[in-house]
């Protein structure tokens with residue numbers, strides 16, 4: 001596991017976008033797993049900037065999104081379909097047929113879930129999966145539970161997640177209580193994973209799951225610790241408790257190419 005700590009959320013976006021750009025430049029038809037939520041927004045902005053500057057080409061990139069709310073139509077401003085098109089896809093040269101999103105308005109979610117995993121498999125798996133993390137340790141919408149699902153599935157949302165995400169809806173009652181999400185197996189089968197976390201509200205979960213060095217279904221993100229190629233990027237606010245527990249101080253980094261990075265280390 002590689003841990004990268006930067007000062008600010010803006011710098012994190014820049015590093016995360018650089019990471020993704022480099023993967024695409026190495027493999028132009030990269031299969032890219034994507035996340036929604038607040039955290040990746042600035043990373044998408046940065047990638048759009050790189051595209052506009054001619055530094056990256058999305059024409060062959062294939063994408064698979066992590067999740068979608070059940071019951072929201074594509075046209076709904078709170079659907080992840082809308083989020084992805086509005087914030088990213090409409091601003092780059094990705095081909096519509098290479099975009100894969102889960103349909104929150106499906107008539108048969110079981111079939112949809114099966115087809116999604118099959119399609120990922122037929123595309124030879126996800127090369128790079130971008131992830132955010134919920135304050136309760138969820139990834140995708142794999143919520144803390146007594147058991148965790150492996151494949152794409154429909155799930156109920158926990159109280160904590162409903163509260164976390166209700167800010168996007170007029171009120172909590174109008175918020176979908178279920179979502180369809182890639183399972184932890186779908187996520188863990190990705191060849192590389194990049195988890196990004198910013199802001200003080202993520203400090204506790206980041207310290208908890210990185211320090212525990214054990215796997216627990218009550219912290220779904222802990223399964224990531226088993227992954228062979230995991231990079232975690234945090235801004236200083238998200239990393240603060242983790243650094244404190246590890247009794248680490250911040251190093252200044254003079255490498256100009258990576259001047260945003262104030263601390264970088266590998267750990268097992």
Ligand code: F6R
Pocket residue numbers: 034035036037038039040066067131132133134135138139140141
């Ligand atoms: C979204 C997703 C979620 C978010 C998580 C963090 O596709 O899969 O796991 O990454 O809820 O959300 P933000 O970034 O809004 O804090």
